[in-house]
Structure formats: structure tokens, C-alpha cells
Amino acid sequence: MFRFIIRRLLFGILVLWLVTTTVFCLLHISPTPVEKMIAGPRASAATVALIRHNLGLDRPFLVQYWSFLKDTFTGDLGYSYVTQAKVSSIIADRLPATLWLVLGAAVLWFVGGITTGVLSATKARSLLDRTSTGFVLLGLSIPPFLMALLLPFLFIHEIGITWFQTGQYVSPFEDPTLFLQRMILPWLALAFLIVATYTRLTRGSMMDVLGEDYIRTARAKGLSERRVIYRHGLRAALTPIVTQFGVDIGALIGSTIVTEKVFGLQGIGQLVYNSIVKGDTPVILGVTLLTALFVVVANLIVDIGYSFLDPRVRVD
Template sequence: MTRFLLRRILFGVLVLWLVATTVFLLFFAGPADSVARRLAGPRAPIEVINQIKDTLGLNRPLWEQYVSFLGNLLHGDLGISFISQTPVTTLIVQSLPGTLWLVAGSAVLWMTAGITGGVISATRPRGLRDRVTTVLVLAGISVPTFILGMLMIYLALSVFPWFGLGPGPYISPLVDFRGFLQVMIMPWVCLAVVQAAVYVRLTRGSMLDTLGEDYIRTARAKGAPEHRIIYRHGLRAALTPVITQFGVDIGTLLGGVVVTESVFGLQGLGQLMIRSVRDGDLPVIIGAAILAAAFIVIANILVDVAYSFLDPRVRLA
């Protein structure tokens, strides 16, 4: 088990190194004046450009800049936003809690609904419950996130105003837990509806394949209870592709839930990325890109760990 985890961690470190190297070459390889102009933004005066060249040492050889770049990353230094004059790490730390809570809360909802709906559909295929679930899944997949979000905002403000729900900036649960729930419930449900639709179909297909295996028929022939066959034998084996998709989705969404955050006004990483792209704030874009890659790598390592518990054969591979 230790060797298995060590290999996965080393592979994740290699991926992050490749991402960091690619980002460095993409943004820093070139003439010093051109690189400084890109980092400073299109409207920066010449004094700021010269200051950036001196601060980052852009006149040094490229390999020296590369070593300095990697050293700063290892120390958690992602640079400074030359537009807001704020460290990129500070901007990310301020924006990260909203995105973390959004993804965590909606993940609980979509995994619960997705796995439950998939199991219900798979145990009674082509029945009434399966057909109703299929209709709901198609509706969830078909409705764009921004349309669903605006509809929820309209219902919350016009039809059910007494619930106190509504869009707004992120509020820490340690400061105002009730306000936190009022702001986060709608984004949680909006994101979960779209994601759960995918997981219902994925769980259903995987469960149908698993329930047709020989060991399931053997368990039934031995008289094992049906609920034990479904949940202990069938669902555990069927969760492997679900966990794979879950890891990819979590890693991707932690990089910034752009549409959901924009619709509900949450000040998360998605909003930070939008502002940075609009303003041409390349240091923030670079930092957010590397952070998003780190989220995906960490999520995939956790998925590999989950594999080892769901399927012991993975630990021996």
C-alpha cells in the first residue's frame, strides 16, 4: 500500500513540475521588454515595466529565471499582481473559501442524489421509477447552469421571499452561519442538479453491468439478502467509474466554478479568474492555473487511494 501511494505521489509531483515548466515557458520565454509588458498589463507606464524587469530579473539568463521561478513556487510565492499591487497568494487565499464551500456542499448533494438515483434505476430497469429518473436526468443535463441559477434567484426573491435566500458574496460560517446558509443553499442546489444528472446515468450503467456478473448470480443462488447483494457486493464494485468521474469533477471545479459563481455573485476563484482575464492580470492567471493543476493532481491521488479500498486488486497491480 505504501509503495502504491508513493508511486502515485511521485507521479503527481512530476505532473505539477511539467505544468509549472509549461507555464513558465509560455509566459516568460521571450524578450524582457515583451514579458514585462505582458505581466504589467496593456496600460502600464514605462516606469512600471522597468520596475518589473528589475524585480523579476528578466534580464538574467532564462535558466536562472526558471530556477528562481521554481524556488518561489516551492516557498508558496506566486508573485505580485502588478495591477492591484497585492500578492497573488493573498488574492487566492481570500477567494478560495467561497469556492471550497461551494464545491464541497454541492458534491455532497450530487453524490447522494446521483448514487441513490442510479441504484434505484438499476434495481428496477425499464420500470416506472427508472423512466421517471431518466426524464429527470435528461432535464437536469439539458438545462444550462446560468438558466437554472437565474430561475432559482427569481423564485427565491419573488415567489418565496420569506426564506431569506438570495445571491450575494460569500459569508464565512464562523461569522454568520445563518447568512452563510442563505447565500450558499441556492448555488449548492444549482450546481448539484447539473452534476447529479451525470452521476445517476453513470451509476445506473455501472450497476447494471455489475449486477450481471457471475459472482452476483452466485450470491443470489446462495440465498443472500437482496439488499446485501446490491449494496455490499454490487454497489461497491460499481463505484469505481463513479469515483473516477468524481475526482476529475472535484479537481476541475475547485479551479473555479465560473458560471455558478458569476450568477450568484460569490467572490470565489472563478470570479477572480474572470477579473484577471478581463484586466490582463497575468501573475494572477499564472498562479490560478498552477493552483488548478494542483487541485486536479491531488484529487486524482485521492481517487487512487479510494480505488485501493474499493478494489483490493488495485493495491497489488
């Protein structure tokens, strides 16, 4: 088990290195040099050269790359070209909003997806199954921006629940009520886009499992139907779902741009958007690294968690 984790960790580091190197190279072949963007269109050649020098961009490519790698390894992600602030503190500032957004939505879509999935698997072709299949289709087909626009309109303007708010992220430790007021709609919007996948995944997995011989055994043992479905069926059906769940959460950090933008949450997604528009290379690199880190860590957790979920793949 220990060797397995070490191997996965080393592999994860390799992935991170490849990701950052790729992004670093891509940004260096960008058509508008960054020093020109900072200096503005009417700056003199001397100013541009000075900025270029200050940013260390006049050094040879490999030297830049090496110092970038060394700094990254020690946790120093450099300074923003635009605000001159430390990239690590910019990210640390923005991360909570995105983390709360993703985690809250994740709970909703996980619980919602599994509940509807199990119900439609055990009552296949019933009205409930058909209704949830319809919702699944709706969730899959609505574009994220529309969903994010639709929910506040529906809940606040049409239904008139004025308790809900839209606005900037507030830490739950400062004002828990306001936090909920502002986060519930973004959670719903994000979860509704993804819950469909989990309903389908759960339904399929459950229907496979419920046809297994050990489910017949569980019934032959005289267990209650609820125990057969949840303790025996869902327990076995859960493995692929949890795997997907880990990967999805990891991948979602850094790709919630639309939801954040529409709801005005100052998270990582917005940060990425602004940085790309302004050509703020160090921040883009920092966020990319962070996103890759989350994906790698999520995969690692899934791999390790898998061996706890399924004793057959347990590595000794």
C-alpha cells in the same frame, strides 16, 4: 504500497512542473506586454521601462524562469501586478468560497446521483426510471449560466422562499445560517449540472453488476433484496463512481467561474476571470498551479482509495 505512493507522488510533481512551465511560457508570448497594461496607454517609455525593471521582466527569460521555479518551490507565488498583494494570500482569501461551493455541491450530486441511479437500475423502465432519465437529460443540456440564473428566479421570485439569498460568501464559522442561506442555491445549481452524469454512471454500473453471478449467489443465500442490492450490488458498482468523483472534485476547483460569477461568490473562479481580464500573470500562474495541485492530489487519493475499495488491485 509505500513505493506505489512515492511513485505516484513523483509523477504528480512532474505533472505540476509541466503545467506551470507551459503556463509560464504561454504568458510570456502574450501579445500585450504586461508593463504596458499596468502603465496605461499614455505612459512614457521611461515609465514603462521602470515598471519593466521593477517586475524583473528585463532579465533574460531563463533567469526569470529559474527564479520563478525556485520561489514556487518554496511556496512564494510572488505579488499581484495589479494589487501588489501576495498571490498566496489572495488565493487563501478566495479559496474557502470555492472549496465550500464544490464540496457542498459534491455531496449533493454524489448522494443524488447514486440514489436516482440505483433506483432507475433496479426499476428499469419504470416511471421513476423514465422521470430521472428525463431530468438527467435536462441537467446535461442546460448551460451553467442559465441554471445559475434560473434557480434564484424559481425559488426566490416564483415560489417565494425568501429565506434563500444571493450574495457574497460568508464563512460558516462566522454566520452558519447566512452561509447556508447563500450557499444552498449555488450548491443546487452546480450539483444539478453534474448529478446527471452520476445518475447515468450509477445506473450503468449497477445494471452491469446486478447481472453478475455473485448477485445470483447473494440471492441464492436467501439474503433480503435490499441487502442484495446495496451490500452486494452497490458496493461493487461504487468503484468506478468513486474514481470519477475524485477526479471531478479536483478538476472543478478553478472551473466554477460561471456559478461564482452569477451568484456573486468571491471564489477562485471569479479570481481567475478578473486576473485574465487584467493580465495579472502571477495570480493566473498561482491559480493554475493550485488547480493542477488539486487535480494531482485528487488523483492520488483516488488511486490510493481504489486499493482500499477493491482488494484485487491492492499493491503489497
